[in-house]
Amino acid sequence: MAQQRNSIHGEWSSRWAFILAATGSAVGLGNIWKFPYITGANGGGAFVIVYLLCIVAIGIPIMIAEIMIGRRGRRNPIHTLQLLAEEAGAHPRWRYLGGMGVLAGFLILSYYSVIGGWVLAYVFRTASGVFDEATAEGVETVFQSFVGQPMAQMVWHTIFMIMTMVVVSRGVQSGLEKAARFLMPGLFVLLFILVGYSMTTDSFGDGVRYLFQPDFAALTAKGVLIAMGHAFFTLSLGMGAIMIYGSYLSHNESIVRTTLMIVAADTAVSLLAGLAIFPIVFANNLEPGAGPGLIFQTLPLAFGHMPGGTFFGVLFFIMVVFAAWTSSISLIEPAITWMVERHGLTRPAACIISGVLTWVLGIGTVLSFNDWSDVRLFGKTFFDLLDFLTASIMLPLGGLCISIFAAWVMLRETTLQELAIGNGTVYRSWRFLVRYITPLAVIVVFVSGILNAIGVVTL
Ligand code: TRP
Secondary structure, three states, X not given: OOOOOOOXXXXXXXXXXXXXXXXXXXXXXXXXXXXXXHHHHOOOHHHHHHHHHHHHHHHHHHHHHHHHHHHHHOOOHHHHHHHHHHHXXXXXXXXXXXXXXXXXXXXXXXXXXXXXXXHHHHHHHHHOOOOOOOOHHHHHHHXXXXXXXXXXXXXXXXHHHHHHHHHHHHOHHHHHHHHHHHHHXXXXXXXXXXXXXXXXXXXXXXXXXXXXXXXXXXOOHHHHHHHHHHHHHHOOOOOOHHHHHHOOOOOOOOXXXXXXXXXXXXXXXXXXXXXXXXXXXXXOOOOOOOOOOHHHHHHHHHHHHOOOHHHHHHHHHHHHHHHHHHHHHHHHHHHHHHHHHHHOOOHHHHHHHHHHHHHHHHHHHHHHOOOOOOOOEOOEOHHHHHHHHHHHHHHHHHHHHHHHHHHHHOOHHHHHHHHOOOOOHHHHHHHHHHHHHHHHHHHHHHHHHHHHHOOOOOO
């Protein structure tokens, strides 16, 4: 059997550094911005249940598989998959799976950076005090006029992209371990403060019911596909980000235990964000299905009405910026390591090239909220289409192939050695899940969801 190897990029300084960095990758705009608005757009409770099921039955096993593959290969995702395929006597063409991941990360980052820019802008909007005693209409007007102007968004998008590339160019180990250490606890505290505020509104019960009381009539096959896609998105799975982070993990650490911690933290942040937001939505007669602007049209209302709101509001948006930042670097890290290893570029050069390309693509997302808002393909704007293509198609497809790779291509002995948990119940359940359940679930949801989304069947 081949020997375990080491990464040419170095290792995390400790187990906690890995857990924090991977949690930093997982917890991001997906939890605080995206989860509430897609929950609102898909009817609430039933959607949340499907999402939680996908986290447990698909997300956990695939995260274990991705970290394991990354740590085994110790290269960028493209070369890792090629190497491990060859090691197992399979075709090196498996590298294309890594290639799809690199592409997905690049596409996601292009719009992630635009929304990251919105959050940056809201740090300053909130600080200016415009939300003091604001009404629901006032807050909505501020948001609409902001997204209505391409120029302002372009400036913030540029700043966010530069921030991302500066950190990535320095190497993930140096700055990011530190940032995540104070960020994650801070984010939790602020979310608790916001949930505390929401509890004081009369509509806390409505919010809780909306999130946790399933109304399966409100759920479509497309909604199930979105929930599954979001399980991948929120855990940073299906494109090699967690794989590359796993490649910096020491051999001595337990992959299963670290995975459970990362998933628990990520899920907790999403549910807390939902508990903070939906009571405010109902207390102010807002529309839960308001779309990508949801948190920007609800949270400022809470900040405008609670004591010390400006202070907490600024702090909150700063935390969200940090959360987005520790995620955005992981979106581009696979591409960077590939450019460094394959083309011999320096890290800074790779960052400049990929930064400029991603930035240019991001312009499409900026314009889809204003000048191009009427331009539709399959009934979707540029941003919606990019989001659907990546989160609902590329990530589940990537995850499907990753589980097939881990369960059917890699030798059983290799995975046994790498996971190092013995051949007991935990290992056997994992293997059963990635062998049968995950691929089957992804295929079923995928096919029905896509048919439903393009209108072939109505489910
Ligand atoms: N998980 C992050 C979030 O929820 C986004 C993200 C970072 C991501 N890296 C990823 C999504 C890799 C998919 C794949 O905001």
